Amino acid sequence: MTMASTSEGKSFSKRTGMLCVRALKWIPVIFIVTIVIWSYYAYVIQLCFLTVKNEVERVLYLIGYHLIFAIFAWSYWQTIFTDIGRVPSQFKVSAADMERLENAESEEAQRHVLERLASGLPVTNRTVTGAIRFCDKCWHVKPDRAHHCSVCGECVLKMDHHCPWVNNCVAYTNYKFFVLFLAYALFYCLYIAFTTLSYFIAFWKTQLEGLGRFHILFLFFVAVMFAVSLVSLFCYHCYLVAHNRSTLGELLF
Structure with a gap:
């Protein structure tokens, strides 16, 4: 069995698994x-x-x-x-800025990077430590009341809860x-x-x-x-x- 066929098999299994989860x-x-x-x-x-x-x-x-x-x-x-409601594009962080954020040497340096990224954005909510709210999965500054939903797999505007019903x-x-x-x-x-x-x-x-x-x-x-x-x-x-x-x-x- 070649590496290509193995990769295709894994991809097919992953897609099938995702479809089953969505159906459930x-x-x-x-x-x-x-x-x-x-x-x-x-x-x-x-x-x-x-x-x-x-x-x-x-x-x-x-x-x-x-x-x-x-x-x-x-x-x-x-x-x-x-x-x-999905987060608007202006909150998205570019790949270059994301790299700067990941390479920041300290937590304080990360806060400075996030403060610069959030400048000009209509953001008032902060974390309990006073830092800018940021989603490292979606790569964007979080608008007020936006939260990452693990079920939907993305940040949602003014999220109240995810309802299975x-x-x-x-x-x-x-x-x-x-x-x-x-x-x-x-x-x-x-x-x-x-x-x-x-x-x-x-x-x-x-x-x-x-x-x-x-x-x-x-x-x-x-x-x-x-x-x-x-x-x-x-x-x-x-x-x-x-x-x-x-x-x-x-x-x-």
Whole structure:
């Protein structure tokens, strides 16, 4: 076997491994989507069409459900597929400056190099020692609130956290969509819980028949369970917005 074929084999294995890792990252999203699809079937088909007898009640339930479902799905889509905010090119450090930084003889000399590189850039946040924030993986001065995401493999503007449930960084470009997603998801769960409550009670009184009653039972439990989780998370991010903070604990005046 030649060196070229060995190198090609390693390259192919690396690409395959990266594709597998990327595919695995979508598992939490697929899990959420699967639950949402099932909840749509359970609510629209099993509850509204097969269980609700009153026509007016059925129409009102369907209209309210689809309105909330539409904005919930839209906000989730935007949170997932909105591109992360990347650091502007003017923060990038050239190869020559990077070499000077690496060859600096002391920490103080490195600080002087970074101060020169950051001069003229809109940077106010510093490290705990007062030095310029710098990413040695991306080779650029970090803008305020920018952080390197190990999952995305690059620095992200105003990074809040990397969320596996959306397979994306929650940051500058999609934080609004993320907060809306939490709010609409909470409304979605509460709407399902309140409109299925009477049928959930009827189930325990053995007044519901057919296999569809189990869908309604689990739909109520799942809606309540997710609502409890979402209300705390939504309130937490409302607190962060109100106090101009992020999950990473920074405050920008």
